[in-house]
Amino acid sequence: MPEYGILVDFSRCIGCRACEAACKETNGTPEGINWIKNIRIGPEYGPDGNLILTMVSLNCMHCGKAPCIEVCPAKAISKRPDGIVLIDSAKCIGCKHCLWVCPFGAPQFNPAEGKMTKCVLCYQRVEQGKLPACVATCHPKALKFGTTEELSTYIREKAARRAQRASFYIIGLR
Amino acid sequence: MEMNTIQTHCPFCSIACGLSIRVDLFGRPKQVEPRYDFEHNRGALCSRGILSLEWMRNRERLKKPLIREKDSFREASWSEALQKITSVFRSLIEKYGPTSIAFYASSRLSNETLYLFKKLCYEVVKTPHIDFNDRLGVASARAAYTLSLGSSKPPNPLADLLATNLILILGADPSSCHPVLMKYIFDAKDRGTRIVVIDPRRTQTARVADLHLQIKPGTDVAFLNGTLNQLITAGLIDRNFIAKRTKGFDSVQEVVSKYTSNRVAEITGIKEEQLRAFTRLYAQSPRVMVIHSRGLEQHPQGASAVLACINLALATGKVGKQGCGFIPLMGHVSGVTAFPNPSSYGLKEGYTIYEMVEAAYRNEIKGMYILASNPVVSLPDSSFVKAALRKLDLLVVQDVFLTETAKLAHVILPGSTLYECEGTINAVDGGCVELKKAFNAPKDAKEDWRIICEVAKSFGVSQGFDYRSVEEVFEELKSGTRETISLGMSRDLLVSEGAGNEKLYEDRFAHSDGLAAFYPVEYAEPADHVSSEYPLLLITFKTPYHFLTSSETGRVDFFNQKCPRPYLEIHPATAEKLRISQGDKVTVRSRCGEVEAVAEVTDTIREDCVAIPMHWFKEGWVNLIVPKQFDPTSKIPNYKSIPVSVERK
Numbered sequence: 001m002p003e004y005g006i007l008v009d010f011s012r013c014i015g016c017r018a019c020e021a022a023c024k025e026t027n028g029t030p031e032g033i034n035w036i037k038n039i040r041i042g043p044e045y046g047p048d049g050n051l052i053l054t055m056v057s058l059n060c061m062h063c064g065k066a067p068c069i070e071v072c073p074a075k076a077i078s079k080r081p082d083g084i085v086l087i088d089s090a091k092c093i094g095c096k097h098c099l100w101v102c103p104f105g106a107p108q109f110n111p112a113e114g115k116m117t118k119c120v121l122c123y124q125r126v127e128q129g130k131l132p133a134c135v136a137t138c139h140p141k142a143l144k145f146g147t148t149e150e151l152s153t154y155i156r157e158k159a160a161r162r163a164q165r166a167s168f169y170i171i172g173l174r
Numbered sequence: 175m176e177m178n179t180i181q182t183h184c185p186f187c188s189i190a191c192g193l194s195i196r197v198d199l200f201g202r203p204k205q206v207e208p209r210y211d212f213e214h215n216r217g218a219l220c221s222r223g224i225l226s227l228e229w230m231r232n233r234e235r236l237k238k239p240l241i242r243e244k245d246s247f248r249e250a251s252w253s254e255a256l257q258k259i260t261s262v263f264r265s266l267i268e269k270y271g272p273t274s275i276a277f278y279a280s281s282r283l284s285n286e287t288l289y290l291f292k293k294l295c296y297e298v299v300k301t302p303h304i305d306f307n308d309r310l311g312v313a314s315a316r317a318a319y320t321l322s323l324g325s326s327k328p329p330n331p332l333a334d335l336l337a338t339n340l341i342l343i344l345g346a347d348p349s350s351c352h353p354v355l356m357k358y359i360f361d362a363k364d365r366g367t368r369i370v371v372i373d374p375r376r377t378q379t380a381r382v383a384d385l386h387l388q389i390k391p392g393t394d395v396a397f398l399n400g401t402l403n404q405l406i407t408a409g410l411i412d413r414n415f416i417a418k419r420t421k422g423f424d425s426v427q428e429v430v431s432k433y434t435s436n437r438v439a440e441i442t443g444i445k446e447e448q449l450r451a452f453t454r455l456y457a458q459s460p461r462v463m464v465i466h467s468r469g470l471e472q473h474p475q476g477a478s479a480v481l482a483c484i485n486l487a488l489a490t491g492k493v494g495k496q497g498c499g500f501i502p503l504m505g506h507v508s509g510v511t512a513f514p515n516p517s518s519y520g521l522k523e524g525y526t527i528y529e530m531v532e533a534a535y536r537n538e539i540k541g542m543y544i545l546a547s548n549p550v551v552s553l554p555d556s557s558f559v560k561a562a563l564r565k566l567d568l569l570v571v572q573d574v575f576l577t578e579t580a581k582l583a584h585v586i587l588p589g590s591t592l593y594e595c596e597g598t599i600n601a602v603d604g605g606c607v608e609l610k611k612a613f614n615a616p617k618d619a620k621e622d623w624r625i626i627c628e629v630a631k632s633f634g635v636s637q638g639f640d641y642r643s644v645e646e647v648f649e650e651l652k653s654g655t656r657e658t659i660s661l662g663m664s665r666d667l668l669v670s671e672g673a674g675n676e677k678l679y680e681d682r683f684a685h686s687d688g689l690a691a692f693y694p695v696e697y698a699e700p701a702d703h704v705s706s707e708y709p710l711l712l713i714t715f716k717t718p719y720h721f722l723t724s725s726e727t728g729r730v731d732f733f734n735q736k737c738p739r740p741y742l743e744i745h746p747a748t749a750e751k752l753r754i755s756q757g758d759k760v761t762v763r764s765r766c767g768e769v770e771a772v773a774e775v776t777d778t779i780r781e782d783c784v785a786i787p788m789h790w791f792k793e794g795w796v797n798l799i800v801p802k803q804f805d806p807t808s809k810i811p812n813y814k815s816i817p818v819s820v821e822r823k
Contacts, residue, residue, distance in 0.1 A: 012360050014349040014378040016718045021221035021732055025205065031731065043376070043777045051777055053381055137208060139218030140356040158364070165366045 002147035003064065003083025004121060006135060007154070008057055012142035015040060015055030019134035019143060023059075026122060026133035033108045035059055035119040036134050057143060059134065060085065060106035060119035068098035068107060084121045092116050180612040181209060183599065184223040185282070185592035186721055188504035189332075189354045190601035191215035191223055195593060195612040203227050203593070203613050214332060214601065220353035221732070222721055226593070228730045235574055236588035237617035247586065252618065255585050256632040259543075262568040262584075263299065263633075266540045274538070276303035276530040279545035281311075281508040284597025284609060286647040287623045288509040290639070291545055294626050296516060298635045302524035303539065306511040307547050308504070309527050309809060311468065314476035315502040317808040321477075322484045322691050323493075324684030326512075330463065330499035331603045335362050338497035340459035343371045344394065344483060345469020345814075346503055349378035350718040352602070355465075355503075356382075368455055372397070373469060374713060375743070375785060376778035385452060388780050389442040391711055392473045392815035396697035398482035400438030401453050402489055403430040410457040412491030419683070420488050422692035429694035430485075441697060443780070461497035462487065468505070469713075472814045474702075477807035478695040488690055494679035505722065507592075507599045507607075513651070526809045528553065528802065535562035543570045546589055546622065550578040551723040551790045554800040554811045555766050572625060577725045578790065588619035595621040596644045623647065700815060702803055704782075708764060708817035710748070713785040714796050724789040739793055742771040742820065743785040749775045752820055759823040762786065764799040764816055770823070784820060788813070 015038055023029065023036045036059035042052040062085045069077045069085065076091035077098060087098075087107070092115040098107040099116065107118040122132035130136065135145040144154055177196045184191040192212025196205045206227055208219040239255035240247040250258075266274050277295040279288060288306070295304040308316075316326040323329070335341060335358040348355040359382060363369055371383040372394070380386040389397055405411055406427060416423045439446045456462065464487065470479045484493075484500070492498045516523060525533060527549065533539040535558070542563070553559045563569055563582045571583035580586050592599070594615040598606050615621065620628075623644060630639040641647050682688030704711060716722070719733040727733045742760055744752075754760055758773045762784070770793055771786055779785055786796040803812040 011382075012356075014353065014356055014381075014718075016220050016349065016353045017736065018219060018221040018224060018353065021224040022219070024732065025224050045777070051376060053376065053378070053778060055378070136217055137219045137224060139215065139220060139354040140360050141218075161364065 001081045002149055003062070004126065004145065005062060005083065005148055005151060006059060006121070006132065007144040007146075007151045009142045009144065010054055010056060012140045013038070013055040013057060014140055014142070016139075018137045018139065019057050022133040022137040023119075026125075027120070029117065030110060030112060033110060033117060035108075035117070057134070058104055058106075060121070061104055062121060067101040067103070071097045071101050073097065080123070082126075084123050084126075086120055086123070087116055087118060089113070089115045089117070177204065180610050182593060182610045182612055183212075183507070183607050184219070185226065186222045186506060187352045188507050188602040189214050189352050190507045190599065190607050191219055191354055192607075193219060193223060195227070197613055201613050203231065215354050215357075218354050218357055221719070222727060225730050225732055228732070229726045230591050230593055232575075232729045234576065234729060235616050235619070236576060236586060237619055238588060239618065240586040242584045252628070255587060256628060258585055259568070259570055259629060260632045263541055266567060267299070270540055272299055272301040273303065274540040275299050275301045276525065276533070276539045276542050277301070277545075278304070278527055278530065278542065278547060278549065279306050280547040281306040281308040281511050282506045282592075283509050283546060283622060284592070284595065284599050284644075285509040285606070285651060286597045286644050287595075287626065288511055289513065289651045290623050290626045290647060292514055293638070294630050296514065296519040296521060297638065298630050298633050300519075300521070302516045302521040303530055304524055305527040305530065307527075307549075307552065308508060308511055310472075310552060310811060311505045312471075312502060313808040313810045314471035314805055315466070315480050317477045318480035318484060319502070321693055322481060322488075323679065324690070327684075328500070328502055328602065328604045329493075329679055330501055331605070332358055332501065334497050334499060335359065335463055335501070336365065338362065338367055338459075338461045338463040340368045340370065340455060340462045342456070342462055342464045343369065343373070343379060343383070344464060344466040345373060345471070346465050346467030347373065347375075347377040347379050347469070347715070348465070348503070351467065351505065351716050352503055353718065368459065370452060370455060374780045374783050375715065385448075385455060387444050387448055387452060389444055390780070391469075391713055391783060392475065392700055393442045393697065394470050394473070394479040395475050395482045395695055396433060396438050396441040397444070397449075398479070398486050399430045399695070399697065400433040400435060400442075400449060401456065402426070402482075402486050403433045404435060404450070404453040405457060405490060406430065408457070411489045415491030416489060419494075420690045420692060422694075423489065425694045426485050426489070426692040429696060433697075443782075456490070461495065462490075462492045463497060463499060463501065465501045465503060467503040469814060472810055472812060474700055474803055474805055474812050475695075475698060476805035476810045481693045481695045485692055485695070488692060493690070494683075499679075501602065504602055507601060509599055528804065528809065528811070531559050531562045534566055537565060540566060541568040541570075542566055543572075544579060544583075545572045546574070548573075548577040548579045548723045548725055548790075550582065551725075551795050551797060554797055554813070555802050556795065556798045557767060558802070572622065573725075574619070575725050575729070577723070587625055588615070588617075589622045589625060590615040590619055595623065597623070598648060702801065702817055704817045708819050710818050710820060711783045712762065712764065712796075712799075712816040712818040713783055714788040714800065714813045715785050717787045717789065720787070720789040722789070723795075724791075728790060737787065737789070738791075740769065740771040740786055740791050740796065741774045743774050743776050743779045744820065745779050745781045745783075746775050746777060747781050748784070749773065752822065754820070754822050761821050761823050762799060762818050763821070764801060764818045766801040767799045769794045769796060769799050784818065
């Protein structure tokens with residue numbers, strides 16, 4: 001079965017944080033816990049003297065071989081056949097091991113419940129055929145949702161268009 | 175639980191995104207979801223739209239009419255509040271005449287509400303003094319479009335952005351103010367459209383641009399004239415179009431010939447190569463769409479700058495075709511404010527809002543009725559505005575929250591938000607959208623248009639104010655619409671009336687002779703110049719989080735966490751000179767006051783400029799230090815180039 005994922009198109013993200021707001025509205029996460037977080041890089045000068053100011057929205061990557069699953073002593077984290085990695089809060093003991101090993105800082109500790117929480121890729125919405133809340137609301141279309149196959153096709157199409165445009169400017173090929 | 179879904183529109187920016195509100199069986203709103211069937215957003219929504227229920231359900235909403243008792247307010251019944259309004263207004267009218275009363279409203283209300291408010295002003299109180307907060311917004315653009323093209327109606331639909339070769343964004347930051355518009359800009363870019371941004375700040379919009387020119391604030395006239403001069407010299411103008419469709423080109427040619435590239439480079443602070451690069455891009459693009467907004471308009475030369483921009487497009491024949499034209503961005507969804515005319519009631523043009531405030535200060539205006547607006551925060555020189563409003567014998571404020579302005583009121587009427595009333599409202603391209611009532615306003619609060627009718631009735635005028643539904647108001651409004659349409663009413667309305675859905679300006683412009691008029695404009699050095707005392711230019715801007723005076727978004731935790739206090743964007747070089755480092759508390763001084771802010775050292779701003787968000791914060795707001803200075807044509811205040819000094823606290 002193909003795995004689902006979210007693709008972040010850096011060039012399109014404008015840092016409006018609509019994804020954060022939509023996630024909070026849909027999943028009702030408590031204050032201070034953002035399952036998706038918009039990170040600002042810059043403004044700073046890059047090595048070539050260009051001003052860098054980039055925004056990136058990061059959620060759980062729902063890894064293929066997720067380190068959080070490997071380390072969880074309570075066996076609370078599991079991966080569904082469609083690729084979505086979930087924490088079973090009934091089993092979670094709140095030891096924060098998953099936070100240690102996650103390369104993306106996705107799992108967050110909820111002090112009120114004493115458990116770990118993280119992005120669930122809006123699996124209820126996905127099961128109904130809807131897009132995850134953050135992707136649905138993203139107006140510059142910086143977030144894309146789909147199976148890994150769809151996502152790579154999207155990137156290739158974009159690259160193909162880029163090549164076509166360049167050829168138009170360089171050799172006039174329409 | 176079962177839910178009802180009501181389809182309506184977002185009450186914030188002028189994109190007017192379609193959204194649906196899920197309401198449970200008790201009539202309580204539960205969730206906002208974007209709609210896929212509305213062309214402007216197609217399923218997208220920004221954070222302000224998603225969280226719009228947060229402030230509508232806020233506890234601080236005004237629920238009952240309030241009447242001032244010395245320094246505090248007491249709750250009152252509707253009849254008591256209305257009684258007080260009419261009795262004081264009546265005695266003022268008897269003593270000082272009807273011109274002692276002034277009306278001011280936000281234009282972020284439905285067409286029907288604004289129509290009734292004007293009717294109340296002209297027909298019941300019979301005063302000519304009424305103004306709307308679009309004086310601070312699209313006034314410059316309206317004045318310039320009317321002068322030059324004959325009508326202030328926005329000429330192009332948003333979809334034209336996808337059918338053009340170059341998008342020129344002048345003093346606008348859609349990424350903060352109209353986030354959903356970025357969808358069009360990115361999509362256009364994907365299709366190979368070039369993007370040029372002219373903005374002293376490197377915004378997220380500027381990051382997308384192929385060319386970003388950080389010109390000095392307030393020098394747009396020189397920049398645009400210079401570009402036109404270069405195009406004329408290179409012979410890249412459309413002589414055919416100029417001869418057939420326009421008049422007065424010679425005078426413009428004469429004026430712009432003075433704008434040589436080295437002079438323009440000196441005025442705008444941009445290198446000559448960059449100016450040439452822009453001219454080249456402009457000339458290479460057969461179709462150009464211009465998006466402009468407050469950055470171009472809120473200057474002492476606001477209307478002139480828009481005229482310069484129209485001159486450029488007319489001279490190159492880039493108007494009146496698909497993918498060619500202008501999108502003047504309104505800050506927010508807006509009702510029509512130009513109808514009815516005072517002349518149809520035998521009245522003269524009344525005061526603009528700042529003239530009202532000044533008249534109140536010299537005791538000429540004694541009573542004011544402010545509808546859903548917050549002039550204490552939004553007008554320049556806030557402390558003067560406050561002092562003037564304090565002098566009024568009766569200040570009536572109808573709003574949803576206890577704003578800074580409402581705190582000065584004698585009577586406060588609890589109004590409704592745009593989710594709580596029915597009506598029609600206009601989006602950015604002049605299209606009229608229908609608002610539906612999703613839920614009731616809290617407790618005793620009422621729909622704005624009903625309150626206005628009740629005020630009229632308590633004045634003893636029931637004829638003409640006894641509407642049973644908002645549709646009846648709309649029918650009446652529409653019967654006079656020939657006039658309204660030319661003043662920027664709806665495209666959809668035109669289509670539904672069968673009056674034709676012709677492309678605007680394809681064959682003729684809206685002047686009676688069908689020709690567009692060139693207006694030569696000269697760059698004028700600002701009267702209020704930077705000096706050794708006030709060496710930096712202050713720009714005020716909108717963040718992606720709060721909205722306008724943040725009387726609504728300021729009550730949502732999400733936005734307050736992102737933008738909790740006023741901050742000052744300052745360039746590292748300037749900051750080093752002033753020994754300011756990131757996070758320092760600074761005092762910003764202008765010739766009318768001072769305000770505190772936290773320094774945000776950033777490369778995204780010009781070295782000779784600083785910038786503070788325009789929103790309201792508990793610690794203070796930037797309009798306290800914005801002096802009174804207006805564009806002579808449109809009376810728009812200057813919010814974008816104010817000489818200031820900055821000092822570490």
